Amino acid sequence: MVGKSKQEIESKINEAMTIFLKEQMVEEAQEVITQVVGDTIIVRFKGVLTPAERQLGKDPDGAKLINELKGKLIEKAKPLLEPLIENLTEAKVVDMHFSFNVQTGERIEIFTLNKDLEKSCQI
Helix, strand or coil: CCCCEHHHHHHHHHHHHHHHHHHHCCCCCCEEEEEEECCEEEEEEECCCCHHHHHHCCCHHHHHHHHHHHHHHHHHHHHHHHHHHHHHHCCCEEEEEEEEECCCCEEEEEEEECCCHHHHCEC
16 A cells, blocks of 8 residues: 555545445444554444344343354454455455454454555655
8 A cells, every 4th residue: 555645544444344344244333443553453343233232232141142143253254354454455464353342332353464554654
């Protein structure tokens, strides 16, 4: 992404992740925030629980079930997510981590890359 500003990179990733969430995970987020920090991309999805999932999440067993399901879905999506990020950034994904919080309805996905995107950004 040589020649692109940090904001342009974040915007492109944000847009692609929103589409991916809708088309591949059949979910919608109230808000998606993407940040590029060095060789790391952080994508924060706010409000990704459906009303039924929010209700189920009030029970500890239900919250556990939602966490297990969301975790498995994200694991299965990794082979699609990594090339998506690689195509958008022109960098290789070295690792991917995620966390889901049933109480807040937020998910965070973190991608570590083989190069520092901020250094290659246009000021």
